[in-house]
Amino acid sequence: MTTNSKILEIENLTVSFDGFKALNHLNFEMEVGELRVVIGPNGAGKTTFLDVITGKVKPTEGRVLFKGRTLRSLAEHQIAILGVGRKFQTPRVYLNLSPRENLELSYNRHKGVFATLFGRSSTPGRRKVAELLETVGLTEKAGIQAGLLSHGEKQWLEIGMVIAQNPDLLLVDEPVAGLTDEETEKTGELLMSLAGEHSVLVIEHDMVFVRQIARQVTVLHEGSRLCEGTIDQVQADPRVIAVYLGQPESERSVELVEGVNP
Amino acid sequence: MTADASLGTQSVDWAKRRALLIEVGIVLAIALLLIFVAPAVLTSFRLNLLGRFLALAIAALGIDLIWGYTGMLSLGHGVFFGLGGYAIGMHLKLQIPPEATDKLPDFMTLYGVTELPGFWLPFHSFSFSVLAVVLVPALLGALLGYLVFRNRIRGVYFSILTQAMTIIFFNFFNGQQKLINGTNGLTDFKTLFGANVSDAQTQLVFYSLTILVLALVYALCRALTSGRFGRLLVAIRDDESRVRFSGYDPTGFKTLVFAISAGLAGLAGALYTLQTGSASPRAMDIAFSIEMVIWVAVGGRASLVGAILGALLVNFARSLLSEQFPEVWLFLQGGLFLLVVLVLPSGLVGWLRTSGWGQVQAWLHRLRRPARGSPT
Numbered sequence: 001m002t003t004n005s006k007i008l009e010i011e012n013l014t015v016s017f018d019g020f021k022a023l024n025h026l027n028f029e030m031e032v033g034e035l036r037v038v039i040g041p042n043g044a045g046k047t048t049f050l051d052v053i054t055g056k057v058k059p060t061e062g063r064v065l066f067k068g069r070t071l072r073s074l075a076e077h078q079i080a081i082l083g084v085g086r087k088f089q090t091p092r093v094y095l096n097l098s099p100r101e102n103l104e105l106s107y108n109r110h111k112g113v114f115a116t117l118f119g120r121s122s123t124p125g126r127r128k129v130a131e132l133l134e135t136v137g138l139t140e141k142a143g144i145q146a147g148l149l150s151h152g153e154k155q156w157l158e159i160g161m162v163i164a165q166n167p168d169l170l171l172v173d174e175p176v177a178g179l180t181d182e183e184t185e186k187t188g189e190l191l192m193s194l195a196g197e198h199s200v201l202v203i204e205h206d207m208v209f210v211r212q213i214a215r216q217v218t219v220l221h222e223g224s225r226l227c228e229g230t231i232d233q234v235q236a237d238p239r240v241i242a243v244y245l246g247q248p249e250s251e252r253s254v255e256l257v258e259g260v261n262p
Numbered sequence: 263m264t265a266d267a268s269l270g271t272q273s274v275d276w277a278k279r280r281a282l283l284i285e286v287g288i289v290l291a292i293a294l295l296l297i298f299v300a301p302a303v304l305t306s307f308r309l310n311l312l313g314r315f316l317a318l319a320i321a322a323l324g325i326d327l328i329w330g331y332t333g334m335l336s337l338g339h340g341v342f343f344g345l346g347g348y349a350i351g352m353h354l355k356l357q358i359p360p361e362a363t364d365k366l367p368d369f370m371t372l373y374g375v376t377e378l379p380g381f382w383l384p385f386h387s388f389s390f391s392v393l394a395v396v397l398v399p400a401l402l403g404a405l406l407g408y409l410v411f412r413n414r415i416r417g418v419y420f421s422i423l424t425q426a427m428t429i430i431f432f433n434f435f436n437g438q439q440k441l442i443n444g445t446n447g448l449t450d451f452k453t454l455f456g457a458n459v460s461d462a463q464t465q466l467v468f469y470s471l472t473i474l475v476l477a478l479v480y481a482l483c484r485a486l487t488s489g490r491f492g493r494l495l496v497a498i499r500d501d502e503s504r505v506r507f508s509g510y511d512p513t514g515f516k517t518l519v520f521a522i523s524a525g526l527a528g529l530a531g532a533l534y535t536l537q538t539g540s541a542s543p544r545a546m547d548i549a550f551s552i553e554m555v556i557w558v559a560v561g562g563r564a565s566l567v568g569a570i571l572g573a574l575l576v577n578f579a580r581s582l583l584s585e586q587f588p589e590v591w592l593f594l595q596g597g598l599f600l601l602v603v604l605v606l607p608s609g610l611v612g613w614l615r616t617s618g619w620g621q622v623q624a625w626l627h628r629l630r631r632p633a634r635g636s637p638t
Contacts, residue, residue: 054507080509092504094497101493106508108490113514117491165509 006068007032007169007199008053013062015048015223022048024223025062032168035195037202037210039234040220041243046203047089049220050171054086055079067168081111085167089174091154095147099138099157102146103129106164129164135190136160151178159190170194172202176209188212219243285484293477297470306462310537313469315577316476317533322557322573323476323483323566324526329555330563331487332519333499334416337551338424339527341431342399344545346528348435349398351448351541352382353391354459359452368450369443379441388455395532396525403524407517416502428548435543447542448535460539468536475533476570479526483566486522495519496564527554556599562609571610 010028014021023045030036040046051057053064055076064071071079080086093102107129110119133139136156141149146157155175162170172191176184184206192213194200204210210217210231217234219226221243227234234240296316301309321343328334355367364371366378384390406427410420436445443449451459458464486492497505498512505512535541544550553576561572576598584591606613 056503075511076503076506077509077511080507086507088504092501094493094500094504096496096500097493105490105493105497105510111508111510113518116494116510116515117486117489117518119490121490161508 005032006030007034007066008201009065009068010053011062011065013052013064014060015045015052015057016060021223023052023059026220026224028218028225030169030199030201033196033199034216035192035200035202035213036216036218037204037214038218038220039204039207039210040226043222044220045223046220047173048223050086050173050201050203053079053169053171054084077111080165080167083166083168084171085162085165085169086171087158087162087173087175089177091151091158093146093149093154093157093161095145097146098143099133099136099146099149099160100129100142102157103132103160103164106161107132107166132160132164135163152180152183155179156183156187159187163194168198170198170200172200174204175202176204176206184209185212289477289480293473296473301466301469306465309469310465311578311581313465313472313537314534315574316469316472317530317537318554318557318577319530319570319573320472320476320479320533321527321530321554322561322569323479324523324530325554325558326563326566326569327483327486327495327526328519328523330558330565330569331492331495331499332516333502334516334520335421335555336424336520336523337421337548337555338427339524339554340546340548340551341428342403342524342527343531343534343550343554344431344435344541344543345399345402346395346531347535347541347545348442348448348531349385349391349394349528350532351451351535352385352442353388354451354454355448356382356386357451357453367443367448369446370440373440375440392532395528399528399531400521400525404517404521407520408513411513411516411520424551425548428546428551432543432546432548435546445543447540447544449540449542451539454536459536465537468533472533472537475529479529480566480570482522486519487566491515553595556595556602558609560598560602560609562611562613562615565609565611565615568609568611575610 006029008028008030010026013023013026013028015023026045026049028049038046038049048057052059053066053071055071055074055078058072066079066082066084069082071082074082093099094105097105104121104125107125108116108119108121110116130139133142136159138149138153138157138160141153146154149157155178159172159175162172175191176187179187188209191200191202202213214231216228217231218228219234219237219240226239226243227237229237296312300312304312321339324342325336325339328336358365358367366375367382370378385394406423410423415423435442435447438444453459454464487495494505494510494515497508498515502512531541531545557572557576558569559572560576561570562568576595579598580591580595583594602609608616610618
């Protein structure tokens with residue numbers, strides 16, 4: 001039963017690229033329905049972390065369990081079908097398709113070649129897509145080329161695409177980069193409304209935004225988990241202050257040794 | 263609200279259906295014009311050229327499917343085209359008059375072959391040969407495509423692989439004198455179903471058949487590119503790895519499209535062979551495969567009409583210019599390609615769709631204005 005309450009368990013995960021360890025014996029777990037924010041300075045391994053979960057990069061050591069199932073032997077599209085959706089750091093939508101078509105492709109449940117060839121869009125499918133267009137505020141622009149959307153609109157469209165997949169776990173990489181304050185706040189509300197029904201993992205730099213949405217924060221540093229807790233606990237943690245503000249080399253290494261496996 | 267929405271989709275459906283009917287009407291009208299009016303207007307020489315070029319347009323549609331829509335630049339479609347030509351050519355070479363002493367294609371007797379090689383035997387059957395025209399290239403395409411796409415070989419590497427394929431096939435077909443008449447290819451066809459292949463009447467049938475097939479292939483490509491499948495092809499072209507994260511495996515889609523495209527090239531090769539009276543290894547020459555890509559680039563990538571127009575325009579330009587200046591055509595063709603890439607990156611149709619009409623109107627306007635102003 002313990003495995004069932006966890007949506008994601010990462011055990012002793014190491015990813016090395018030619019000897020450089022982007023992730024270093026990382027341990028991490030997340031409950032079903034949780035909204036978790038992962039922060040960390042540049043180069044902490046945040047994007048690699050998502051790459052491993054989504055199957056883009058295979059672990060050198062350790063394992064990733066999604067709903068209790070190991071993902072090692074699965075390809076990206078199989079992991080996506082299992083229920084992991086990913087929003088990329090720079091918005092990646094299909095620029096030559098319209099927002100409606102982008103959402104429709106993501107919503108489609110039958111992703112085989114012949115199902116796609118002969119399948120027709122269903123009425124509930126169309127209704128769901130219309131709903132999502134409303135949610136991400138693109139109803140007016142549903143028919144134009146997505147390439148013509150503004151940066152913020154593309155961000156939102158991609159979030160909509162990930163929701164359309166109806167994943168159990170949403171991985172959201174820097175959703176508010178380049179957004180206005182108002183858009184940022186709306187994005188935060190959207191993500192919070194998704195938590196509960198879905199599990200949401202957000203990677204973010206913007207501390208105002210993190211404060212808005214975060215209940216539980218994990219700090220990554222040099223490929224390992226530095227600490228974990230509420231936003232106030234984390235911000236008060238001297239080790240976190242040290243890695244963000246910088247510290248003399250000798251002292252920092254001492255802090256890190258403590259931090260790796262508390 | 264829901265009533266409104268359903269009404270909305272219904273009216274959209276009606277608009278779609280009407281647009282579809284109009285398109286079917288236009289295609290039928292053009293096909294009928296080509297079948298019944300063109301033979302009355304054109305000399306038999308020009309008509310034969312038109313027929314050949316319409317066959318090439320079928321290959322161009324195939325190129326457009328994989329390159330224009332799916333973003334895979336194949337520089338090896340000449341192989342599929344050639345295979346289609348050889349498949350129907352072999353059937354034609356087996357139409358040996360009953361009074362002949364040797365029951366072998368003429369070139370075999372010449373090179374001292376006494377028994378028909380085994381792989382020729384099924385080509386006695388017309389239906390087998392017609393199936394082979396499409397299926398041999400399609401299966402080769404599927405096999406090659408699957409191996410390449412499964413290993414995520416893309417972009418330039420894919421193009422280079424297809425080039426390598428043309429070299430292998432060209433050398434094989436060019437070198438096998440006894441099996442398939444090597445560098446001369448299969449020529450000097452006599453009859454098909456008892457009718458003389460080079461008769462004007464038979465040629466007219468081949469010409470009409472080509473138009474019919476082109477119309478059907480156009481319909482097939484429209485069906486493939488307009489629905490969800492077509493949108494997924496565009497998605498693969500624009501961001502293949504994003505498609506994976508949306509839960510689709512691009513390998514199957516790309517393999518299927520590549521196989522269809524190869525089959526279309528085979529079909530084109532067979533119709534071309536019927537109208538030129540030869541299947542030659544030169545179709546597997548690297549240059550020919552690149553030419554196919556140029557037709558589509560000139561007409562407009564990701565536009566089916568563009569692919570057809572491109573094939574017709576470039577080939578008519580070639581035949582007109584090479585009649586006048588046989589030496590310079592290749593330079594002109596190269597120049598044309600450069601011009602299109604630099605000035606009209608989305609081809610003629612793409613240019614017309616975006617800025618073209620406005621520019622044409624502006625020119626016309628400018629031409630008219632001085633004429634009106636001159637009296638004063």
